[in-house]
Amino acid sequence: MARWQPDARGRLEAAAFELFRERGFEQTTVADIAARAGLDKRTFYRLFGDKREALFSGSGRLEELLVKTVAETDATAFEAVVAAFRRAAEDIFADRLELVRMRQSIIASSPELQERELRKGTALGAAVSAALRAKGCDETTATLATESGVTVFRVAYARWVAPDSDAALTDLIAEVAAELRAITSARGKLPT
């Protein structure tokens, strides 16, 4: 039997990714994933909290980077968060468009995965918000700034991933941030 498989975790992630693309998320069994990786179902559950987690291993690194950058950046709360996301866009996402698109199409096909992605987003927000507070931000500012920053990132990310887009994620983030500023500060009464 498969005693001591090097990088079991990585191989399970890869197997899961392949199978999700081949058959779809729901049609893939944890046992299937483990089998393709040459491991047992039980081993999968020792390395991942649940079936969904196999697709979200990267979010830890993103969170780390974000928190670090926010802590170092010297700017308004909201600006700091946006800047951190732009930094992350360059360091983590820049060269991975195709991969991200495949991943996103998997997520889009399953409500369960969409829920998990939402949760990862708020976890991210909580961590960033904590980093902001550690820098002396008051709670409200920290919460709203990160929440808005996450929104900006989400929208920019969605555009970036969209099949017809070819702009750089960093630029999209900057654009969306500007748009958000315009929208929330507008005070007039103009529906259109």
Place this chain on the structure above:
Amino acid sequence: MARWQPDARGRLEAAAFELFRERGFEQTTVADIAARAGLDKRTFYRLFGDKREALFSGSGRLEELLVKTVAETDATAFEAVVAAFRRAAEDIFADRLELVRMRQSIIASSPELQERELRKGTALGAAVSAALRAKGCDETTATLATESGVTVFRVAYARWVAPDSDAALTDLIAEVAAELRAITSARGKLPT
């Protein structure tokens, strides 16, 4: 056996709510819920998509009201969304603080329920955003305005539910909206 139970749906919701409070969400079986309502497990699944849904029946009404109000309101996109949430705060939440607190403490105790709540929030956002676009809003504005509006509501709602608060939800929403405007419009240098 129990043929023709009046308001099966309502009784299942009530049973679920009670049991979740008594034993917790994870410790409650769908079979338990059905039994308390005098029905069968299978019937539960015919009326609710899954175990979690029993706690989220209200979100449909909220969505309806929001969409209607947004469609009628004549103001800037973001303002319209905020106004719609304030209206909803009065029409739906005003007299239900205690109930909402109980519900929220159940949700807080289970990651699964938190995920579902997040999803309901984005579904709400999608509906509101569509209503905005139907009024002539461009896509970006609609998305960002509703996303920001939802954020405002979320934060205000959290404060309202917090055990030491006693302000009215409507007022909290207005306050948080003002804070958000201040934060995103703060002119800082553009870092990185």
Place this chain on the structure above:
DNA sequence: GTACCGATGTCACTTGGCGACATCACCGTA
């Protein structure tokens, strides 16, 4: 009465997820 229909119950099954225990590889040490 009968024929139909909609709401419910029954049964069987797959899968997610977990606890308990058995193994095996490897490692340091006497």
Place this chain on the structure above:
DNA sequence: TACGGTGATGTCGCCAAGTGACATCGGTAC
């Protein structure tokens, strides 16, 4: 070299979430 320990893995059995197929009952129209 033999030994015992440790950590990663496999095996087994279980409960609970969901679901499909089929049976059943109450009422209703004809």
